[in-house]
Amino acid sequence: MVVAAPPPATPVLEPVTALVAPSRTAPHGWTTYTVRDGDTLDGIAARHRTTVGALVARNHVRTPGLIHPGDRLSVPRTAAQAAQAAKAKAAAAGRVHVVRDGETMSGIAARYRVSLASLLKANHLSSRSLIHPGDRITVRGAGSAGSSSAKAAAGRPAATSRTHTVRSGDTLSGLAARYDTTVGDIARASRISSGSLLRVGQKLRIPVSAAHAVSDTFNGVKYPSSVVAAARRNHAILAKRSVPSRSEVRAIIVQTARRHGVDPRLALAVGSMESGWNQRAVSPANAVGVMQVIPSGGDWASSLVGRRLDLLDARDNITAGVVMLRALGRSAKNTEQAVGGYYQGLASVQKHGMYSDTKQYVKTIMRLRATM
Template identity: 75%
Template sequence: MVTAAPPPAAPAATLHAVAAPGRVAPHGWTAHTVRPGETLDGIAQRYRTTVRVLAAHNHLKNPGMIHPGDRLSVPRTSGGASSAKAATTKSTVHVVRSGDTLSGIAQRYGVSLASLLKANHRSASSFIHPGDRLVVRGGKTASSSSSKAAARSTAPSTRSYTVRSGDTLSGIAARYDTTVGALARASGISTGSLLRVGQRLKVPTTAAHAVSDTFNGVKYPSGVVAAARRNHDLLAKRSVPSRTETKRIITETARRHGVDPRLALAVGYHESGWNQRAVSPANAVGVMQVIPSGGEWASSLVGRRLNLLDARDNITAGVVMLRALGRAASSTDQAIAGYYQGLASVQRHGMYSDTKAYVRSINRLRATM
């Protein structure tokens, strides 16, 4: 997804001499990892201190410039062993195994998918690979009965979906942000079942929501979310290419524009699972998850108006943007980072931690295409 540039940084605070740490952190210091959307002011309020204290203690020259993944020293909020437990959330590391999914891991540990994504600086469209290490905050051990009870207590209710021509289980699952396994279990069928036009499936309602207003910890303006929801509703009613057809279109389009087909395929797969109906709260649309401003740029590159709701035009937009980024960037990795973070931001600030994870994921997928 090509994201908008990050909001302007807050003016740098003027730093003065700070009292000795003992007076501003009577119970000592602990570590805090910056999450997407957090500001130093918000972190200061959370830990009952000030921006000035945090900036001085962490040697921050510009308190307005913190990034997801940064580690800050922050005051503990109270003393004693119990306070240490309160100040930090118990974490478990899960090593991804073959067949694991993000939603399945969240359910296994009795935590929400949103919590798991936030803890690992990932989005709902992120792909995981065997051997990846994921942090699970506040979850139970996978084998504990309480974890199983939590999973049962949060088992989703379902809504009905009528199969249309061209539908597949994977396509329906991607459209409603769930997994093939969860969809099959809810519908009482196997993951290898053939679908019939008119067949009614049950989709977990925790996944079958309309586009939310938050993505990766960032809440988007109501106007942007409203536009995204309109596009979501329009695409839900349209016929779109199958994954096999989408793969063919991406390959042909990439070759026509001089872009490595494996790169274009990897980006499309990571962004949407080759699903034209995918829409994010940022109003990133379709196979290549292009936002409106990205569509305007891509239209100027090809010399005609591109319709991002049309799969072929959407793929064309993503491909020509990759071509332009490849020409302007110093390396393929920087071009990939530019597709996610914005090239100007990458060149100015470097890759954020979630951008680095994005680049790694694209390169892994690219090697399999």
């Protein structure tokens, strides 16, 4: 259907392009409008708060008196449309997180309240991929302070929480890092300001976010329900326990490694790589704690030290990892093969050689070792 516009009695093309500055008629940018039956250029211009001349110039309309249903015209955005587009663009682009020493993808996902799967996908990584200090990780879908998703998250109660009694030297940022949560979440749960000064003896509520729940799949492998159930039980126990801070874990690793004759820098590198020195880390395979020891590994380590080790206890967990490194070091032909055995299993390394991801794991451990 041909739609009539006002008679083109007055000059349109030359005077409009000469006199109209389209950018001034679209302070919020441009969007696309599809012409509908009955539309006219002056009606579309009025609806979008612009002029016929601006539309003609922007869309290179040769015959302003003729527009047809289905034609697509560039028209000025409203302020609301511009704001919505900006939010969509920001969400698509995401924010960038620069990896620090000891950080893991699961920890970064928890920090920004996004799923580990979506974080891995956004960065074209697998759950076995290694990250290094200085890497730039794109985080998509993390709500800003003013977004509706963030407000909804702020209003939701945490799945569980625990009480922390403030000790000398404690800070909100330090506690947030220790308990793998945020300053804002601790402040809200404790009903204090995020800028509050802490007092020794003060009781704080530490939320345990549902974002930390253990999934049932790792590296594309879905684990048996019994294994995942055990991992989730261990995760729930650790979520309510007091665990050492990263600085305390570091000291325990050094002390334990020296006691068992293992290079402390190697033990520190393995603990950093495996969990970021986080005793609350639990994988779907039920690898627990700082050194990410599975139950069968715990049994082996217990036999090596002559007593039952509790993998949920940070000191015992670190002891398990350290004595396993010591045993692997005695059986392997070199340190690199021992580290590969910690990741892949020494028998497998000796029989098949190191897999590609094992080689990358060993390379990263040796690089981290040099920085410890």
